[in-house]
Amino acid sequence: MRRRWQIAGGVVLAFIGWLVAPLVFRNVRFFRVQQIEVSGAQYLPVVTIVDALALSTDANVFDDFGKAEANIRALPGVEEVDIGRRIPGTLRVAVVEAEPIALSPKGDRLVLVDARAHSLPFDPARSAPSLPVVEEPDSVLTAVLSRARNADGELFDRISAASRRREDVVLDLGEWRLWLRPDTEMEVMRAVMDVARDLALRGWTFQELDARFAGQIIVRGRRVA
Template sequence: MRRVKADTPAPTRRPPKRRWLRPVLLSSAALAVLGATGAGLWWLDRSGIVQRAQSEIKSAFVAATSELGLVVDDITVEGRNRQDADQILAALGLRRGDAILLADLDLTRARLEALAWVREATIERHLPGRLHIRLVEREPIALWQRAGRFMLIDRGGTEIGPDLTGEFASLPVVVGPDAPQHASALFAALAAEPALAARVKAAVRVGGRRWNVKLDDIAGGIDIRLPEAQTSAAWTRLARLERDYQLLEKKLLMIDLRLPDRLVVGTPEDPAATQAPGKKSKPNDKDA
C-alpha cells in the first residue's frame, strides 16, 4: 500500500513591523506638549501674571539687597573738567538707595558717552554701595565755522558744541563741509614747524582735497595755498624761506606752494591775489 503523506500546513507570515509609528507618535506627543506650553505661556503673558511675578521677584531682590546694604550710597566721578555735572547725574539715571546690583553699567556707560564732552567712560561697582565713574573728555583742536556758527571739534572730527565761555577763542578756525574729518591730519603736519604753526589763524578746505591757510589774521593775513599732496614738505619749505629770507615779513597777500619747483606770491598790486569771490580763477589756478 502506498503511504499517503499528510498535508503540511503553510507557514504563517507575521505582519511587518511599523518602524515609523513610534517616532511619529513621539513627535506628535512632543508637539502637543510644546503647543500646550506655548499656549499656557501666551495666556500667562496676556494675563499679566508673568509681569507681576517679575516685578515681585525684583521687589524681593531689592528688599533683600537693601537689608544687606547693597544700595547706591555714593557716586564718585574722576576726570570731569568741562562736562556739566548735572548732565552726568541725569545720564546715570541712578539715585541714592537704588539696588547697586541692578544698575545696568553698559547702558549707563552708553548714556555717558553720548554727552558732548565725554569721549570715553568707565564705570566700576565697588560694593557695598559706591559707583566710581572715570571719564576721558574730548580735547578741542579747532573751531568749525558752519552756517555762521562756530562749533568746537576734537581730533576725531567730532562736534563738541559751541564755545560758550570763550575759553577756546584762540583756537584756529576751520572751514569746509569735510574740514572736521581732516583737520587733525592738517594740524599734525603743521606742527612740524611750531613757530610757523603758532601763526595759523584759519584753514579753509578747498574742493575736499587740500587746504588754504591764513596766517596772523583771519581777515587780512597772508593766504598760504598748500598742495593736495606733500603738505608737510611744502610747509617745511615755507618755514625755511621765512628763516632765510623773512618772506612773511614782506607785504604779501598770498603765497602759492602747490608747485614744488616754483613759488608764486601775490602782492596788493597783483589782481590775481585780490580777486573778488565769485569770479573765475586763472587757468593755472587749481583751487576749484
C-alpha cells in the same frame, strides 16, 4: 603634589570670590555711591555727564554700570567712557571727548566741528578755544587743519581761517597765507614752517607761501622788513 592642589584650590577660591563679591556687596550700605569723580571733561559740563549716569538713590559701587556707560557714550561729543570704582563709595568716570578742530558758521552763530567736520554740541563761549574759522563744515578743510595741528603746534595756533580755492586749500595766518593741496602731508607742513622761520631770521616779510608743488615752497611778496 598636595601643595600644587592647595595652590590650585586657592586660585579657584579667589576667582570664585572675585565673581561672588560684587553680588554680596551690592546689598551692603557701606558701598553705596557717595561721590562721583569725572575726568577728561574739558568741554561738556560735568553735570551733564553725571545726569547721564541716571543712578538710583541706592546705587552701589559694585552695581553693573553697563547701561550708565552706554548713556554717557550716547552723549553728543563723547567718544569713549570708562567707569571704575574706588572703595568704599566713589565712582570714577573717565570720558574721552571729540576734539574740536575749527569753528564753522551755523545760522547766526559759530559752532565747533571736529576733524571729520561733524558739529559738536560744545559751547564755544564756555570752552573758549582759539580755533580757525572755516567757511562751512568741510571735511577736506578740517582734515588739513588736523594734520597741521599734529605737524606743528605753532603753525596751527597761527591759523585764523581756512578756505577752499577750487581744489586747493588756503590757510590764513594773519600776516601771510599758505596754499596747500588737500592731501598735503605733515612733513611738508613742517618744511613750510622751517622756511617761514628762516625768512623771519633773515628779516624778510612775505605775503604767501605756496607748498602745492612737489619738492618746492614758493615765496610770494617777499621784501625786507
